[in-house]
Amino acid sequence: xxxxxxxxxxxxxxxxxxxxxxxxxxxxxxxxxxxxxxxxxxxxxxxxxxxxxxxxxxxxxxxxxxxxxxxxxxxxxxxxxxxxxxxxxxxxxxxxxxxxxxxxxxxxxxxxxxxxxxxxxxxxxxxxxxxxxxxxxxxxxxxxxxxxxxxxxxxxxxxxxxxxxxxxxxxxxxxxxxxxxxxxxxxxxxxxxxxxxxxxxxxxxxxxxxxxxxxxxxxxxxxxxxxxxxxxxxxxxxxxxxxxxxxxxxxxxxxxxxxxxxxxxxxxxxxxxxxxxxxxxxxxxxxxxxxxxx
Ligand SMILES: NC(=O)C1=CN([C@@H]2O[C@H](COP(=O)(O)OP(=O)(O)OC[C@H]3O[C@@H](n4cnc5c(N)ncnc54)[C@H](OP(=O)(O)O)[C@@H]3O)[C@@H](O)[C@H]2O)C=CC1
Ligand SMILES: Nc1nc(=O)c2c([nH]1)NC[C@@H]1CN(c3ccc(C(=O)N[C@@H](CCC(=O)O)C(=O)O)cc3)C=[N+]21
Ligand SMILES: [Mg+2]
Numbered sequence: 001x002x003x004x005x006x007x008x009x010x011x012x013x014x015x016x017x018x019x020x021x022x023x024x025x026x027x028x029x030x031x032x033x034x035x036x037x038x039x040x041x042x043x044x045x046x047x048x049x050x051x052x053x054x055x056x057x058x059x060x061x062x063x064x065x066x067x068x069x070x071x072x073x074x075x076x077x078x079x080x081x082x083x084x085x086x087x088x089x090x091x092x093x094x095x096x097x098x099x100x101x102x103x104x105x106x107x108x109x110x111x112x113x114x115x116x117x118x119x120x121x122x123x124x125x126x127x128x129x130x131x132x133x134x135x136x137x138x139x140x141x142x143x144x145x146x147x148x149x150x151x152x153x154x155x156x157x158x159x160x161x162x163x164x165x166x167x168x169x170x171x172x173x174x175x176x177x178x179x180x181x182x183x184x185x186x187x188x189x190x191x192x193x194x195x196x197x198x199x200x201x202x203x204x205x206x207x208x209x210x211x212x213x214x215x216x217x218x219x220x221x222x223x224x225x226x227x228x229x230x231x232x233x234x235x236x237x238x239x240x241x242x243x244x245x246x247x248x249x250x251x252x253x254x255x256x257x258x259x260x261x262x263x264x265x266x267x268x269x270x271x272x273x274x275x276x277x278x279x280x281x282x283x284x285x286x287x288x289x290x291x292x293x294x
Pocket of ligand 1: 143166167168169170171172173190191192193194197210211212213231232233234248268269272
């Protein structure tokens with residue numbers, strides 16, 4: 001018997017970035033402009049700092065402008081809203097990402113709703129959420145977009161599959177369900193109130209885990225041969241006392257049963273950043289009417 005296919009998110013993400021680098025170069029030579037991405041970080045969350053650093057480095061690597069705003073944890077809501085407003089008006093800024101979570105004294109929903117939808121490269125603004133669900137051109141959340149690309153890298157046609165998304169957050173679970181519906185899957189969304197969740201998951205040809213609990217999905221919940229996309233990023237302490245990253249799926253167990261599975265790290269995470277760059281190029285094209293081809 002052959003083992004499961006380990007889906008290499010790092011490699012697929014590198015392909016997406018290479019494609020973006022080509023597009024950005026073409027835009028630059030044709031139009032003399034490059035897309036710009038602004039990332040706003042409030043506070044000192046160490047994990048957020050790592051992501052923001054990675055985003056900035058990869059933005060520059062594909063030839064785009066990276067604008068980083070690092071604000072103290074004491075920044076007021078009004079100051080943050082004023083910054084978003086400035087970025088909304090800045091023609092050099094095509095994409096705006098405000099890193100979550102925000103400090104408790106700031107109303108995250110209000111901040112996200114203040115980002116101009118055409119610059120909302122996270123796809124979190126209600127206008128983009130609505131457009132996604134009704135099938136209009138939208139900026140679509142990066143993690144679900146990356147997850148679909150990874151699933152299609154092993155099964156190009158997802159049509160008719162039973163898909164189960166575990167988790168119903170606005171940033172992962174719900175947009176994931178919308179994208180899988182668009183791929184013609186039969187979609188079930190499971191969450192903390194779902195009864196008999198293991199048997200719900202067991203029916204799935206495609207499982208997406210976005211729960212936030214380390215190794216929550218067990219091997220015996222997986223239908224043999226299923227595709228498993230693990231969105232979870234959990235830092236836990238290993239037996240050696242060192243920090244280690246695990247997903248929301250028990251990889252050791254599930255990889256014995258699945259047909260294909262994403263690892264953590266090296267699965268969905270790198271795709272999230274690659275899709276952010278893709279959205280920034282798309283936002284630039286929508287805002288300027290310019291493109292790589294014309
Ligand atoms: N790879 C990447 O790029 C990204 C990774 N992540 C990771 O993905 C994971 C999910 O993130 P996010 O969506 O923001 O998390 P949230 O905490 O916002 O949502 C978690 C969801 O899981 C559900 N849930 C919690 N406990 C259970 C349970 N016991 N049984 C079934 N469902 C449960 C919750 O249900 P209910 O609604 O009922 O409370 C909720 O819908 C995290 O590990 C996060 O770090 C997130 C973003 C990007
Ligand atoms: N407005 C906003 N948009 C986001 O998209 C957003 C956010 N806020 N807040 C936090 C989450 C989390 N997130 C990740 C991005 C990259 C990796 C990533 O690159 N992971 C690598 C390595 C991670 C590591 O080594 O620490 C991997 O899984 O291989 C992970 C997680 C984006 N998020
Ligand atoms: Mg959350």
